[in-house]
Amino acid sequence: MYDYHTHSSFSADSDEALEVMLLRAISLGIKEYAVTDHYDPDYRNEAYRFELDRALYTRELERLAGKYSAEIKLIKGLEIGIQHDVTEACLAMTGTYPFDFIIGSFHCAEGFEICAPEYAERRAEELYRGFYGYMLQCLGLYKDYDVLGHFNVIDRYAAHIPEDEVYRDLVEDIVRLLVADGKGIEINTSCFRYGMGERTTPTADMLRLYVKAGGEIVTIGSDAHRVRDVGFMLDRAVLMAREAGLKYLATFENREVKFVKI
Ligand SMILES: [Zn+2]
Numbered sequence: 001m002y003d004y005h006t007h008s009s010f011s012a013d014s015d016e017a018l019e020v021m022l023l024r025a026i027s028l029g030i031k032e033y034a035v036t037d038h039y040d041p042d043y044r045n046e047a048y049r050f051e052l053d054r055a056l057y058t059r060e061l062e063r064l065a066g067k068y069s070a071e072i073k074l075i076k077g078l079e080i081g082i083q084h085d086v087t088e089a090c091l092a093m094t095g096t097y098p099f100d101f102i103i104g105s106f107h108c109a110e111g112f113e114i115c116a117p118e119y120a121e122r123r124a125e126e127l128y129r130g131f132y133g134y135m136l137q138c139l140g141l142y143k144d145y146d147v148l149g150h151f152n153v154i155d156r157y158a159a160h161i162p163e164d165e166v167y168r169d170l171v172e173d174i175v176r177l178l179v180a181d182g183k184g185i186e187i188n189t190s191c192f193r194y195g196m197g198e199r200t201t202p203t204a205d206m207l208r209l210y211v212k213a214g215g216e217i218v219t220i221g222s223d224a225h226r227v228r229d230v231g232f233m234l235d236r237a238v239l240m241a242r243e244a245g246l247k248y249l250a251t252f253e254n255r256e257v258k259f260v261k262i
């Protein structure tokens with residue numbers, strides 16, 4: 001199995017030692033394990049500083065990759081927070097080290113932390129068109145990432161989720177842009193922990209639109225921040241990929257995609 005989205009205490013929202021997470025992955029028989037700790041400069045909540053001690057982080061990645069090389073392939077990754085005005089900081093971070101894999105995620109939009117009530121409780125149509133419009137604009141400018149993280153993260157926080165038709169044109173524009181830029185998306189199984197029901201991440205409709213637009217690069221990840229969530233429901237993610245017509249999952253090394261059969 002391949003877990004391509006995980007965190008450790010290098011992220012502001014996790015207390016778990018990286019080595020403990022990795023040992024859990026080894027015990028589960030996971031073949032490739034991507035550590036994708038947060039780097040989210042200018043995160044819109046003072047209580048969370050998603051800075052990253054790059055030197056310490058990469059030293060630990062190197063150490064563990066070597067120590068456990070016979071048991072597991074450790075993928076040296078990052079999850080960056082994309083916002084309009086932080087492009088330079090993200091470019092600087094990804095350029096300082098030969099990372100294998102970069103997830104580009106939206107945790108903030110239009111100047112707000114997306115989980116903030118003053119954002120998430122906007123009228124559904126305004127919220128969704130605003131969020132996906134902002135994503136489209138940002139991805140038109142920022143290209144230094146490999147897959148888009150948790151596409152519909154807004155579903156988790158929105159007071160009301162509108163019909164897909166309300167914002168589908170924007171999703172179609174985004175998937176076309178992703179495909180044109182050679183970027184992937186991820187199936188993020190945290191939706192099953194959050195009890196999102198049919199609103200999987202991405203939704204079946206979004207995944208279908210990406211594949212229909214010619215997209216082939218799909219990773220799967222648990223988004224684990226705690227040991228018990230490592231490898232969480234990845235079988236279900238593979239099933240979703242198959243149902244969308246995919247025959248391969250994407251893996252990464254040195255920012256280059258490689259495909260594995262499913
Ligand atoms: Zn995220």
Ligand SMILES: [Zn+2]
Pocket residue numbers: 005006007079223
């Ligand atoms: Zn994450």
